[in-house]
Amino acid sequence: MRRQGEVDASNWFSDVKLDPRSAEPLYQQIADMIMYKILHHVLPPGTKLPPERELAALFDVSRTTAINAYRLLERQGWVKTRVGSGTYVERHAVESNGNSGNKGNAGQMPWTELFAARPQSPLSTILRDLVAAPLAEDNIALAAGMADPATFPIESMQRLFAERAGTAAPIDFGHIPTEGYNPLRHAIATGLAAKGIAATADQVMTFSGSQNGLYLLARVMLEPGDYVVVEAPTFIGAVQVFQGAGARLLSLPVSEGLNLALLEDYLIRYRPKFFYINPTFHNPTGRVLSERERHDLIELAARYRLVIVEDDAYGELFYHHPPPLPLKALDSYGGVVYLNTFSKLLFPGLRIGYLAASPTLINRLAMEKQYIDLHTSNISQWLLHVYLESGQLPLHASRVRSIYKKRRDALAQALRHYCGADLSFSIPDGGFYLWCRIERPVTARDLLHEAIKGGVSFVPGDAFYTTPESGEREFRFCFTSHPETVLWEGARRIGDTLRRMTKARRPAHSAVAVQPII
Incomplete structure (x- = not known):
């Protein structure tokens, strides 16, 4: 059993597969992977392996192979085994091994010791891993x-850029x-109107994506120890x-609906700085807050002067009828901060998100933002404006809704066909996701561990x-x-994996924790 606060380092290892056909021994592959993680500060000094x-x-190898991997790392100075305690990343591993031509050079910079303290968790790099992990050809x-x-x-x-770039004012590409x-x-x-x-x-x-907006909100509104209310589950x-x-x-x-009684209890007991909510096609469940719930929430928030941060990233991706009005449209007291992005509807490479709120908050956010990047990319903002001005967005939105609705229906039908009673889920009226529950004595992380071997990956629920x-x-x-x-x-592979695991009667709690990967 791990002590409270101890990092479960095994979570960092599941994004790598060993190649049994390689001429390089398996213990060497494991050692190289751990060495890479240490060099890139994924495994900081002092981490218990x-x-x-x-x-x-974790790697489906013999214990001898694992021992040999650790022995190799210890000989090279990357780790240290403490009898009766375990194996740990050496504090000066990066400094002493980072430059092969200057081993033993005590004058190298101890960068890891200069970093500011930051809370770490096994999921602290999950977003970066989700968008950056390399894909195998057969991986779904x-x-x-x-x-x-x-x-x-x-x-x-491209066409709009070619047509309009020559007519753009030069000042549009200077500082804004x-x-x-x-x-x-x-x-x-x-568009908000x-x-x-x-x-x-x-x-x-505007921001460089809505994640940048969340970060700036946290910078200007939160101090260590402040309380924030979030849904459970919620956006990672x-x-x-x-x-x-x-x-x-x-x-x-x-x-089972928004528990306003519990929220009010939180407001009285803890005076939270704000409530972060994703009310429309919720990530990850796909749930939509009803019109009645929205009015009741605004009424409660107005009574306590609660700031609501409304994340509406998926509001335009409805597959039947448009959802209820955003909370910001019902804002009677000026306390709703509306956050949105163009990444889900257009493409994430634009890196344009935006926020609508009181000018007082906008001004404070701008003061903070100027220290980080001065302003978001001019070209992306200019091009997005040209695109919106052309009137093409509604047609594009209609097209992607039609495509994604068919895919939602296909995945739901396939899961019912291949998984049957082993899996339950509700079909969302919009958004990107199906939120599933395993109806067998199998945990999602156990399932992920096995599914990865079959070339399918997903995000286990505890991450949310x-x-x-x-x-x-x-x-x-x-x-x-x-x-x-x-x-x-993908559904067929998941169904096969679930049936195999159920038949084998795997325990609900695997000894191996697996980090979600692409």
């Missing part, structure tokens, strides 16, 4: 919440206000940002919770990244 038996189980990645590149309006934007490119801010305000949100350009600010990136700011997170379960051992039998599929035929094959 998994016991030999656990390392062997159902993990990262990404739009299909085949839907990106690249040709339209930190709050964002003014024509784009006006265009966003016009169609959603019932009354906002002027000075109430809009938000949890990371708030925990990174030193906030204490209060969980509000969303499985702030409390330990929550969501053990839940997991998230993203259905937007692959065509229907690939989704059917």
Whole structure:
């Protein structure tokens, strides 16, 4: 059993597969992988590595192979085995081994010792891993919440750029206000009006993606020890940002409706700085907060002057009827901060997100942002404005809705066919995800561990919770990244894996913890 606060380093190892056909011995492959993680500070000095038996189980190798890997690393100075305690990353491993031509050079910079203290968890790099992990050709990645590149309006934007670049004012490509490119801010305000949100350009600010907006909000509003209310489950990136700011997170379960009584109790007891909520096509569950719940939430928030951070990343991706009005459209007290992005509807490479809020908050955010990047990319903002001005967005949105609806239906049908009663889920009315529950004595991490061997990956449910051992039998599929035929094959592999595990009667708690990968 691990001590409280001890990092489970095995979570960092599941993004690597050994190659049994390689001329390089398996113990050498394991050692090289650990060495790489140490060099890139994924495994910082002092990290306790998994016991030999656990390392062997993780890679499906003999214990002797695991022992040989650790012995090799220890001979090279990367790790140190302490009798009766375990194997640890050496504090000066990077400094003494990072430059082969200067081994033993005590004058090298001890970078890791100069870094500011930061809360670490086994999931602290999950977002980076989800978007950056290399894909094997036969891997069906159902993990990262990404739009299909085949839907990106690249040709339209290339044509618009060619047509309009010569007419752009040179000043548009110089420095612009930190709050964002003014024509784009006006265009966003016009688009918000169609959603019932009354906002002027000075109430809009653009960012390098909505994640950047969350980060800046945390910077200007949170101090270590402040409380923040989040849904349970909720968006992984938000949890990371708030925990990174030193906030204490209060969980509000969303499985059976919004528990306003519990929220009010939190407001009275803890006076949280804000409530982060994803009310429309919720990530990861796909849930939509009803119109009645939205009104009740606004009424409660207004009574306590609670700031609500509304993340509406998926609001335009509805597959039947448009969802209820955003919370910001119902804002009667000026406390709702509306956050959105163009990454899900257009493409993530634009890196344009935006926020609509009180000008007072916009001004404070701009003061903070100027120290980080001065302003978001001019060219991306200019091109997005040209695209919005061309009137092509509604047609594009309609097209991707049609594509993603078919994929949602295909994955749901395939899972019912191949998994049957082993898996339960609700079909969302929009968004990117199917939120599944395993109806057998198998945890999602156990399933992921086995599914990866068959070339399928997803995100286990506990990654979306702030409390330990929550969501053990839940997991998230993203259905937007692959065509229907690939989704059917992914479901078949999952069904086969589930049946095999159920037949083998694997224990619900595996000794091996697995980090979600693509």
